[in-house]
Every structure is written in structure tokens, then in C-alpha cells.
Amino acid sequence: MSRPNISTITIILAGGQGERLSIFSEKRAKPAVPFAGKYRIIDFALSNCVNSGLNDILVLTQYRPSSLHDHIGIGRPWDLDRLHGGVRMVSPYLGRKDADWYRGTADAVYQNISELANLKCETVLILGGDHIYKMDYRPMIDLHAKNEADVTVGVMHIPIEEAHRFGIVTADEAGRVVDFQEKPKQPKSNLVSMGIYVFKKDVLVDRLLRDAQNANSQHDFGHNIIPQMLNDGDKVYAYSFLDYWRDVGTVQSYWEANMELLEDPPAVDLYERNWVIYTKSEERPSAIIGPKAKVERSMVSHGCQIYGQVIHSVLSPGVIVEEGAIVRDSIIMFDTVIGRNSVLDRMVIDKEVIIGPDSQLGLGDDNTPNKLEPGRLNTGLSIIGKRSHLPAGLKMGRNVKVGTDLKPSDFPDLEIPTGETVQIAQADPRDRVRSGDSR
Numbered sequence: 001m002s003r004p005n006i007s008t009i010t011i012i013l014a015g016g017q018g019e020r021l022s023i024f025s026e027k028r029a030k031p032a033v034p035f036a037g038k039y040r041i042i043d044f045a046l047s048n049c050v051n052s053g054l055n056d057i058l059v060l061t062q063y064r065p066s067s068l069h070d071h072i073g074i075g076r077p078w079d080l081d082r083l084h085g086g087v088r089m090v091s092p093y094l095g096r097k098d099a100d101w102y103r104g105t106a107d108a109v110y111q112n113i114s115e116l117a118n119l120k121c122e123t124v125l126i127l128g129g130d131h132i133y134k135m136d137y138r139p140m141i142d143l144h145a146k147n148e149a150d151v152t153v154g155v156m157h158i159p160i161e162e163a164h165r166f167g168i169v170t171a172d173e174a175g176r177v178v179d180f181q182e183k184p185k186q187p188k189s190n191l192v193s194m195g196i197y198v199f200k201k202d203v204l205v206d207r208l209l210r211d212a213q214n215a216n217s218q219h220d221f222g223h224n225i226i227p228q229m230l231n232d233g234d235k236v237y238a239y240s241f242l243d244y245w246r247d248v249g250t251v252q253s254y255w256e257a258n259m260e261l262l263e264d265p266p267a268v269d270l271y272e273r274n275w276v277i278y279t280k281s282e283e284r285p286s287a288i289i290g291p292k293a294k295v296e297r298s299m300v301s302h303g304c305q306i307y308g309q310v311i312h313s314v315l316s317p318g319v320i321v322e323e324g325a326i327v328r329d330s331i332i333m334f335d336t337v338i339g340r341n342s343v344l345d346r347m348v349i350d351k352e353v354i355i356g357p358d359s360q361l362g363l364g365d366d367n368t369p370n371k372l373e374p375g376r377l378n379t380g381l382s383i384i385g386k387r388s389h390l391p392a393g394l395k396m397g398r399n400v401k402v403g404t405d406l407k408p409s410d411f412p413d414l415e416i417p418t419g420e421t422v423q424i425a426q427a428d429p430r431d432r433v434r435s436g437d438s439r
Helices: 019-025 042-051 066-072 105-110 113-118 138-146 160-165 201-212 221-231 251-262
Strands: 008-014 056-061 086-090 123-128 131-133 151-157 167-171 177-182 191-200 236-240 245-247 294-296 309-311 326-328 343-345 347-349 382-384 421-424 432-434
Touching (some): 008 105, 042 056, 105 221, 151 167, 151 221, 167 236, 177 221, 191 221, 221 236, 245 251, 343 347
Parallel strands (some): 008 056, 008 123, 056 086, 294 309, 347 382
Antiparallel strands (some): 167 191, 421 432
16 A cells, blocks of 8 residues: 555544443443454554555543553554554653643644654644544545645535534535534534544644633634634635445444444445455454354354354354344344343343343333433443343343443342343442432
8 A cells, every 4th residue: 555645644532431332431442342343443543544554643542541552552453563653552641741631632632742743744634533434545635735725624424413413514616614513403514524634734733732722712623623723714625535434422323333234235344355444353263153043144253152043233252142042133242141042132232241041131112211321322222231240031121221240139120121220330339229229
């Protein structure tokens, strides 16, 4: 792969907590959440960089960074373990005079501005670490240079009903941006910012320094930096992306993006030789499909053992589906065990969970939203957190949340109605709560 025509450093913003992903980002950074079986969300941004010939990358972490540090390491799976360039992981650390927790996307870059200013590059590519897509960044970088732009914003059209979650872009016929509104309640159009920016390095440094002095700023690219550049008459251009791109910031969009991999053809071809998605992969044996097993329209990773039925589902490495069990329209993460004769429908289950035998999870026609998280769990999906052990014979409705590290004794009733929650209270781990009430 050739490199872009101008020198570019890439900064991947990977410090967000991702609260809308509920329990799946409670104990890990959102970009480290498993996706498509063996991958992590950040693998897509990293692989896009490598495939685009961009091999000088800073990954800015903050919230629970150990999950990302463990996954990326020195970058060997992406051929980024290099003496010059490669990938570097940067986290904020308190105690330094000018350091604090990142207050926004722009502040994350600003806190590393000394290193940025000293880098020998003409342009800076800024990416989010929590999107699913394949993109060659070189045409965008080349268009940025051709337009002599101060910043170029990656944009695409999405369904209008989802546009309120993004920055709304208005551009003229030449592609110059004339208006930018970050997450308006009533979007004027469905052309949205992808959170991908190409800056002239000197302009970026100058804008970050100015923004840092503004006490009223949220120190965010979408809310502050880009609108201010437009107000000041800077040359802001849009680059249109026409392929698949998914923000997986909610439980529903995360589930949908995984399910879209099971379409024919899949939304993202994970096996395209000319654009490989790289990841840190564990050595595990091939999957075992038992003589009575049934697997339909599913993604089954290495190390899985399937003795029951797996229908339209995505399974990470090491998942065991015991005899008589049925898994439908679900995402099951690493090393989870589905007990004998259990039935799962529209579930998202984190790693190392044990589902007791004879359980029925995610069933029923009632679609009452979750009482504690009605804005996150309202489409019929039920979720289970890391390392929870569910008792045998459990019956669970839809929009149910089961927290992390639960034991069978944490389930006094073997029936969890739709919209309920079972979790360990955060304030005192000795207390247990059901639907938000202590017991």
C-alpha cells in the first residue's frame, strides 16, 4: 500500500466511556468492546490506517484504558511495532502541571499539543475509535490538500431519524462547508459528520490553543472547534463517504451492526484480501460442531463448541452451546456457556457468562422498556454483564438487564419480568438490588 502524498500523523480518540452501551462499557473502554466475534471495535480504525499507508498513530485513551492497552500492545498484529512511527498509546496522568482528565475530544488532543507541535507532518488525521467501516483515507487527505483546506470533515448521508445523534453539515456545490450544527434536536438535513477530520497541523495547533483559553467552551471538535472555524472564515470542506459506516454507540446499533454481518452479502466483508481487518487473535483450536448441532446464518468463531442450535447469531471464541440449547438473533461474547436445553432470543451476552440449563431468556411479546434504562433498552434486546452465573431454570423477559459478576444466589426468583434489572448496587457491593430497590 502506498502512503498519502503528504506527510500525515493519525490520532485515534479512544477515551470515551460509552455510557449508551450500558454494561458492555462499564469495565472496558468502548473501542475495546468485542465485535463480529473475534474483533474489537477499534480494530477497524487501526486497520483502515494501516491499509491506507498511515503508520504513525497516536491512540488517546482515558476511561479504563487497560483493556485497550492489553489489546493493542505494541501494535504487532497491525504491523505497527516499529522503531520509527508505529502506534503509541497515550493516557492522561494527573500530577503533571498542565494535565487533567480529558474534558472533550479537542481537549484530548490539546493535552498532547507539545508532542503534536514537534511532529514533522503537514496534516493530522483525527478519528474516533468506535465506528465500524472500511475506508481508504488517502483520497480524503488528497482532496484536503487540493482544496488547500484548513480542515476537511468526513460526511455521509444517514436516515433522518438518526441524524439528531450527529453533527449536521451543510455544504455548497464546491464542497465547502457553510454551516455545522452539533446534534440538533431537529436536524435540517441527514448529511452528518462522521467524526473524521483532516487538519493542517499548524491550524489545528492554533485552534486548540485558542479554544483552551475559552472558559465557556466544551473543548469539543463538533461543538466548538469546527463552528468557530466557520465563524472565523476558515476554509472548511466536506469529503463525502459513500460506503458502509456504523456508529455502534448504543446497544441497539451495536446489535444491528453485528446482525448486518450475517446478511448476504454482509454489510462489511471481513475476509476481503485487499482490505484485511487485523486483530489480536488468541491461539485456539478450530470450532467443534457436534453431530446433532444446527448452525444457520451465523458467525461461529474458533474455539467454539456447538452441540445445540445457533440461528442468525454471532459467537466469539470459546463459546459453548450445550446439547438441546437454542440461540437465536443473539451476540455471545468470549468463553460464555449456554446450558443444556436453554433458549435465548435477542440477547447480548458479555464474556465468561454461564447460563444455567433449562433457562428461557429474552422471550415473550411484552416490550415494556427497562425501568432503570428506558432510553437504552427499549427494543426487545436483553443484556447480561461479564462473568455472571445465572441459575438453572431462569425465565427472563425482554429489555432486561442483568449486571456483572452475579451468582446464582443473587436471583431469589427464577422469573425476571420484561423491563426489570438485576445487579449489584454500585454504592456497596454487599447490597443487592432488584429493579433499583434494595433487598
